[in-house]
Amino acid sequence: MSRSKRYLVLAEGRSDDPHYGKTARGVIRYGSEPVVAILDSTHAGETYGAIPVIGSVDDAVPFGPTTALVGVATAGGRFPPAWRELLRSCIAKGLDVENGLHEFLSEDAELAELAATHGVELRDLRKPPPGLNVPTGEQLAVQARIVLTVGSDCAIGKMTVSLELDREARARGLSSVFVPTGQTGIAIAGWGIAVDAVVSDFVAGAAERLVIEGAARGGDLLWVEGQGALIHPAYSGVTLGLMHGSAPHALILCHLAGAFEIEGFPGHPIPALPDLVALHELASLPARRARVAAIALNTRDLDETDARAAVETAENDTGLPVDDPVRFGSARLLDAVLSALPALP
Amino acid sequence: MSRSKRYLVLAEGRSDDPHYGKTARGVIRYGSEPVVAILDSTHAGETYGAIPVIGSVDDAVPFGPTTALVGVATAGGRFPPAWRELLRSCIAKGLDVENGLHEFLSEDAELAELAATHGVELRDLRKPPPGLNVPTGEQLAVQARIVLTVGSDCAIGKMTVSLELDREARARGLSSVFVPTGQTGIAIAGWGIAVDAVVSDFVAGAAERLVIEGAARGGDLLWVEGQGALIHPAYSGVTLGLMHGSAPHALILCHLAGAFEIEGFPGHPIPALPDLVALHELASLPARRARVAAIALNTRDLDETDARAAVETAENDTGLPVDDPVRFGSARLLDAVLSALPALP
Numbered sequence: 001m002s003r004s005k006r007y008l009v010l011a012e013g014r015s016d017d018p019h020y021g022k023t024a025r026g027v028i029r030y031g032s033e034p035v036v037a038i039l040d041s042t043h044a045g046e047t048y049g050a051i052p053v054i055g056s057v058d059d060a061v062p063f064g065p066t067t068a069l070v071g072v073a074t075a076g077g078r079f080p081p082a083w084r085e086l087l088r089s090c091i092a093k094g095l096d097v098e099n100g101l102h103e104f105l106s107e108d109a110e111l112a113e114l115a116a117t118h119g120v121e122l123r124d125l126r127k128p129p130p131g132l133n134v135p136t137g138e139q140l141a142v143q144a145r146i147v148l149t150v151g152s153d154c155a156i157g158k159m160t161v162s163l164e165l166d167r168e169a170r171a172r173g174l175s176s177v178f179v180p181t182g183q184t185g186i187a188i189a190g191w192g193i194a195v196d197a198v199v200s201d202f203v204a205g206a207a208e209r210l211v212i213e214g215a216a217r218g219g220d221l222l223w224v225e226g227q228g229a230l231i232h233p234a235y236s237g238v239t240l241g242l243m244h245g246s247a248p249h250a251l252i253l254c255h256l257a258g259a260f261e262i263e264g265f266p267g268h269p270i271p272a273l274p275d276l277v278a279l280h281e282l283a284s285l286p287a288r289r290a291r292v293a294a295i296a297l298n299t300r301d302l303d304e305t306d307a308r309a310a311v312e313t314a315e316n317d318t319g320l321p322v323d324d325p326v327r328f329g330s331a332r333l334l335d336a337v338l339s340a341l342p343a344l345p
Numbered sequence: 346m347s348r349s350k351r352y353l354v355l356a357e358g359r360s361d362d363p364h365y366g367k368t369a370r371g372v373i374r375y376g377s378e379p380v381v382a383i384l385d386s387t388h389a390g391e392t393y394g395a396i397p398v399i400g401s402v403d404d405a406v407p408f409g410p411t412t413a414l415v416g417v418a419t420a421g422g423r424f425p426p427a428w429r430e431l432l433r434s435c436i437a438k439g440l441d442v443e444n445g446l447h448e449f450l451s452e453d454a455e456l457a458e459l460a461a462t463h464g465v466e467l468r469d470l471r472k473p474p475p476g477l478n479v480p481t482g483e484q485l486a487v488q489a490r491i492v493l494t495v496g497s498d499c500a501i502g503k504m505t506v507s508l509e510l511d512r513e514a515r516a517r518g519l520s521s522v523f524v525p526t527g528q529t530g531i532a533i534a535g536w537g538i539a540v541d542a543v544v545s546d547f548v549a550g551a552a553e554r555l556v557i558e559g560a561a562r563g564g565d566l567l568w569v570e571g572q573g574a575l576i577h578p579a580y581s582g583v584t585l586g587l588m589h590g591s592a593p594h595a596l597i598l599c600h601l602a603g604a605f606e607i608e609g610f611p612g613h614p615i616p617a618l619p620d621l622v623a624l625h626e627l628a629s630l631p632a633r634r635a636r637v638a639a640i641a642l643n644t645r646d647l648d649e650t651d652a653r654a655a656v657e658t659a660e661n662d663t664g665l666p667v668d669d670p671v672r673f674g675s676a677r678l679l680d681a682v683l684s685a686l687p688a689l690p
Contacts, residue, residue: 196544200548201579238586268630271631286576287612287613
């Protein structure tokens with residue numbers, strides 16, 4: 001029996017958190033399944049866009065959710081212990097649970113037993129598929145043009161930029177596919193591999209598998225969701241493995257206007273944009289050199305005048321097309337990327 | 346009851362393999378425990394240095410091994426199915442087994458049961474310790490000078506160079522410690538974490554933990570064993586995570602003289618040495634920029650005249666001190682590295 005999925009997003013105490021917001025906003029804005037309520041007792045009674053924020057699983061029941069989504073992205077992805085009670089409530093109310101953390105619910109004996117009792121499913125979005133290995137080189141023969149978002153930090157819009165450009169490309173009639181590489185992308189698109197949860201030897205192999213699948217899903221233009229940052233003190237390995245395994249023809253460099261330090265890592269500076277462009281091009285796979293085709297500037301912290309000025313400054317500094325696709329539309333960045341891509345053989 | 350360890354190295358059909366040789370040679374040359382025999386029926390009756398090559402586990406018994414070492418490093422680290430019978434024989438003869446592959450013997454129900462029956466231990470050298478997470482930044486406060494070997498490919502001598510320079514430094518009376526990051530290094534030194542087997546989000550965190558432990562073991566000069574290569578199509582993510590997590594003050598770039606393509610990955614070129622130097626320095630952690638202090642040139646494929654010419658050419662091309670520490674001694678490279686390191690605070 002298939003029932004159409006309706007999400008309850010679990011955000012207890014976290015709906016203000018920018019990392020948390022990434023998951024919630026992503027699924028609300030880009031997902032194909034509706035979010036019917038958000039659970040955060042610290043904001044109960046408010047709304048998030050048009051979506052009610054409620055205080056308990058009981059309060060969610062009238063909205064008819066089928067699936068609780070755990071999108072809390074803590075550093076390292078561990079489970080806050082206080083959440084167990086919340087998860088037990090969801091399971092007891094008959095909700096499936098989708099979990100984006102490194103800690104797998106399906107391997108938790110108590111929750112797995114409870115889920116079996118109530119006939120619900122525990123789906124770990126970050127659990128790697130079996131049989132991963134190193135890349136074969138097959139990704140270099142994929143009949144698609146591949147674009148990867150990279151960035152100066154985490155949680156600054158790499159996934160969003162990939163999704164916006166994919167949407168714009170499809171609106172123009174192109175055979176475009178978004179390739180999910182993280183838990184939120186997977187929740188949005190319904191497929192993918194969380195490359196940050198893969199054994200590090202197999203990150204590039206997982207990324208290769210994803211672009212092959214993206215092409216098999218009919219994409220001749222693939223937007224690979226970026227992860228981490230080459231200069232990030234914690235996640236750079238994921239970024240480089242993804243970059244080499246997905247073998248993009250072009251990169252879009254994402255940057256939060258006004259940011260000079262890695263978020264959550266004081267003392268870790270972000271180099272200037274021209275240095276970041278040089279680093280990414282030099283670090284691209286020697287067998288398929290990638291150029292930065294454009295810069296996506298996240299201007300969320302600026303008013304419109306300052307946002308336009310920041311775009312212009314970045315263009316002058318780098319000589320590249322720069323825009324904020326969320327704020328000003330993605331047409332210009334898509335034009336820039338398409339003109340930088342090779343023709344399909 | 347502790348018995349001193351005596352290794353039987355399992356190399357069935359593989360003692361010619363350069364990757365295999367890495368493990369066998371490493372443990373024989375640098376390990377603190379003796380290798381009493383090598384098992385490879387295709388070369389039975391020969392010797393490897395002074396060590397007998399034998400054809401079966403029965404033939405090994407007279408040499409009194411306590412521990413079988415599986416060092417076969419296949420791409421991706423999977424177990425050749427034909428080896429199961431060999432492992433069963435070792436266990437049945439009362440040998441502990443140390444395994445360097447991604448496939449864990451301790452999680453194999455049949456072998457684990459057999460081991461319990463015979464009272465032997467199955468040790469998976471690549472099995473990550475519990476509780477890994479992202480780095481905290483504590484590695485930047487470690488009271489030690491940190492040197493990481495990096496390279497243009499795998500299996501070209503990064504571990505060997507770290508071990509040789511550590512040995513030379515200790516011979517000079519320095520408080521020097523080799524920091525193992527892979528299965529062979531762990532077999533040699535008896536501690537460490539195989540960073541390539543860690544969930545990719547935690548590679549930098551594992552590397553941080555290793556330099557903290559290296560300092561706690563009394564090292565104020567740490568030689569971190571390098572892994573993979575920044576330009577390697579399969580393993581680059583491991584390399585960058587290790588580089589950022591271990592936060593070296595200086596790098597030694599290892600290169601196989603005459604190599605222009607990544608081994609086993611046709612069509613994947615190795616850039617010129619000056620480009621590799623620039624890439625590594627640009628990719629180093631912005632909070633602790635590292636310079637390439639010297640180049641270790643592996644001249645194993647050249648005669649002595651050509652080897653000296655290759656060293657001179659590389660010096661002219663890069664302006665850096667270059668030497669082959671295995672062939673010509675490590676004194677010169679150690680001088681170069683020490684002079685490039687900052688004083689301890």
